[in-house]
Amino acid sequence: MRLDGLWEAWQRLSTRERVLAGLACGALLLVVLRYGVIAPYLVYTTQLGERTERAVQRLAKMQRQRDRAAEVQQRMRVLEKQFTAAYDTLVPGETPTLAAAQLQERVQTFADRSGLTLVTTQVMREKSLGSLRKTRMQMTFRGDTPAVADFLAQVEYEDWLLSVSRLDIGTSKRRRRRRRHQVARPPLTITLEVEGVMRESAQGGTALQVAKKAQVAKGE
Secondary structure, eight states: OHHHHHHHHHHHSOHHHHHHHHHHHHHHHHHHHIIIIIHHHHHHHHHHHHHHHHHHHHHHHHHHHHHHHHHHHHHHHHHHHHHHHHHHTSBOOSSHHHHHHHHHHHHHHHHHHHTOEEEEEEEEEEEEETTEEEEEEEEEEEEOHHHHHHHHHHHHHSSSOEEEEEEEEEEOHHHHHHTTTOOSOOOEEEEEEEEEEBSBOTTSSBHHHHHHHHHHHTTO
16 A cells, blocks of 8 residues: 555656655665765775784784794703803802802812912801892911912902902011011912802892893893
């Protein structure tokens, strides 16, 4: 019935009215197509293109990371060797007391090699070095000038990372008084503080572990 009514209404329209009605229907159809079909399609294609571009970028990044994997592993192996080599130069000992004993034994060995005579030994209070700790030892020796020079060279350049933070050199007062009557040179008295970084850190764990954590935190 509705279709018949619409057809009768259409038949009653004049030619001009039919043209206007056709134009109105055509415009309405265009609006429906523009905002109901074309616009959503354009939005969909734009979003699809953006998702595709992001996926391509992620893929390219993954490929770069895959290509760098071997390089990163090689660098990690090099760093591991460097860490281990540096760690081996530190003073061993799980506690400050043990580290001080190791340091004393090491310095005593250098003195014996050089021909110096040990006079006194004093363990100094440990010193902080960031997250690491230094063990320190004050020692007094007696010997001649070549022996002192050889001893200092061993302390500074042997495989442990040691340093002399204080050095006092003098001659014995008794020998200075006798120097007027003797030609031989009097022995030197050398008092020095030797220090080295401990393998155990102040934060718990070894210095090697602390160094590795710091390296990872920097993203290297």
